Amino acid sequence: MGDEMDTARGRARDAQRRAEQFRRVRDAHQTEVAEDYVELVADLIEETGEARVVDLSERLGVTKATVNNTIQRLQRDGLVTSQPYRSIFLTEKGRTLAETSRERHHTVRDFLLALGVDADTAEADSEGIEHHVSEPTLEAFRKFLRKSG
Amino acid sequence: MGDEMDTARGRARDAQRRAEQFRRVRDAHQTEVAEDYVELVADLIEETGEARVVDLSERLGVTKATVNNTIQRLQRDGLVTSQPYRSIFLTEKGRTLAETSRERHHTVRDFLLALGVDADTAEADSEGIEHHVSEPTLEAFRKFLRKSG
């Protein structure tokens, strides 16, 4: 009987392994919006001095109402602060997340460029890919950049 | 006055460009679940002869109720068919999406492997990355695979 048993056990193990991978992707999607927002808030503060709802709204391509809603969630989660009708600031936690996200985003973008992808595509694709790249893969990207740079 | 005007116009253009990129990422997220499901249904039919709710549930790491729910949506959208209490089949449209998704998924996974990423990480990361890779980037991945293969 060993045969069917073993392949059945093997299938079960494989199923669990794949389930874990999908779980990680779902987790990434949960933090994704937060990462894009704090990164954008940091960019805006550096470029223009402040981050306003209307600026985020224009750059993200969503309505101001949606931005307001999300900012409240991020505030609840301790990533940003803001007084009613005033602009948005990052907490220490938010700054840390922004910095990590930006570094990773740039690595992915630069890697695609080094691979020969055109600038527009590298910009666009890295916006999605960045959230699904683990540390080992990021390290492989950096290694490739060092070699080709 | 040209100066402030031009940088203001430049900022607006840039904002629109970035908004378009974020819109594409959001679009990708909308088709992502459908892609993973049909790919998995195709795999199961090939490996075991049929795709059942319980199989999808185990491999995706979500409850049977969630799978059932999603399968009904995919049915509504013309990607799968299934009679109550029976297993799941792909429509022609579903098979096409599964084939495209699988090809792209494998390209991403093989590319990561060729880059020197370990097998577990390549498997895991490709599950998320696959949905955010455009055709030009995919072509760059294929080119790298040909050179390193």
Next chain:
DNA sequence: GTACAAATTTAGCTTCTACTAACTTTTAGT
């Protein structure tokens, strides 16, 4: 300093994706 425009917020709605608990149907073992 008032009036108007811009920005922000609130309220109410929708879809997707997830869950648990309870129920029904099918399958399998004896």
Next chain:
DNA sequence: ACTAAAAGTTAGTAGAAGCTAAATTTGTAC
């Protein structure tokens, strides 16, 4: 054939992320 387990379904709930429309506050131009 009956019964118990497995599989599938339904009902009800929740949060995230989006929208529009209306209300409010802030900022600016005169």
